[in-house]
Amino acid sequence: MLLGEPGAGKTSVFRLLVQGLPMWDDPFVSDGADRCVWVDGPDLTAATWDEVLGSHLRGLPSVANGQGSSQSGNLTIVIDQADESEICRHFPSYLKRCLKNRDVRGLRLLLACRTGDYPSGLTSVFREAFGGCSLVDLAPLSRSDAVALVESADVRGEQLISEVVALRAGALASVPLTLELIVREYRAHGRLRGGAKELFEDSVRLLSQEYDPDRLTVAAPATTWPQRLEVAGRIAARLVLSGRRTLWRGSPREDRPRATDLDVSTLSRQRTDFRLSVLRGEPDRRR
Numbered sequence: 001m002l003l004g005e006p007g008a009g010k011t012s013v014f015r016l017l018v019q020g021l022p023m024w025d026d027p028f029v030s031d032g033a034d035r036c037v038w039v040d041g042p043d044l045t046a047a048t049w050d051e052v053l054g055s056h057l058r059g060l061p062s063v064a065n066g067q068g069s070s071q072s073g074n075l076t077i078v079i080d081q082a083d084e085s086e087i088c089r090h091f092p093s094y095l096k097r098c099l100k101n102r103d104v105r106g107l108r109l110l111l112a113c114r115t116g117d118y119p120s121g122l123t124s125v126f127r128e129a130f131g132g133c134s135l136v137d138l139a140p141l142s143r144s145d146a147v148a149l150v151e152s153a154d155v156r157g158e159q160l161i162s163e164v165v166a167l168r169a170g171a172l173a174s175v176p177l178t179l180e181l182i183v184r185e186y187r188a189h190g191r192l193r194g195g196a197k198e199l200f201e202d203s204v205r206l207l208s209q210e211y212d213p214d215r216l217t218v219a220a221p222a223t224t225w226p227q228r229l230e231v232a233g234r235i236a237a238r239l240v241l242s243g244r245r246t247l248w249r250g251s252p253r254e255d256r257p258r259a260t261d262l263d264v265s266t267l268s269r270q271r272t273d274f275r276l277s278v279l280r281g282e283p284d285r286r287r
Helices: 010-017 049-058 088-099 121-130 143-152 157-166 176-189 196-207 225-242 265-279
Strands: 035-040 075-080 107-113 246-248 261-263
Touching (some): 010 075, 010 107, 035 049, 049 075, 049 088, 088 121, 157 176, 176 196, 196 225, 225 261, 225 265, 261 265
Parallel strands (some): 035 075, 075 107, 246 261
């Protein structure tokens, strides 16, 4: 189980771990070969569970078979961005049912999740099924790691990192996602513009735009990046002022937000309530 904040490099770590493994639906791989099933969290819902993941787990040999199936190779299942699945909190019960009475000696399961959203019950489920569970929190990049990543983009790593540190923006260089944004800005302008505040603002501006062409849809986005940036700023202010740390987008029929969650369905309503109170001349009692 690999934990870390968004952009910390969890996906990159897992891609390295499964590098060279053919996907389960590769038609050119012989029977009995090792395979990999890669599952993205947003694709894993109550409706798609069986098709996306459950069928693979049910295909494992039963413990009643003793040595299991000699015809099957080892299976590696990756659940990436688990925190973005709408049923993330139900993973312990889902997986416990699927792994019950299954021979898991040929199974390797890798799960990446945002630290604050990790369902703690998963640890006991995997310890019971596999006899152990490695729970790893991904550490920030070291200086040497950051230099190496910058140089992999054909930029002088030591020089750029020294400039970032001199601007008191070393925290931005310790996360792969924001380090990538700094490198992009540096390559575009040949220098770092402004100080730590400006670097942070540039990074947030780039994050509010879609920089991955593979995720672009045919239809034009319904909002502009300045609009998304303004909404993100309001949400961030709400998180800070209310002492919350995560956004909850679940269905009330399935679960309830925790004390540390901010229910996104309340954002527009509370803003409307605030406007009405101002129009009526009522004092703002929100804290």
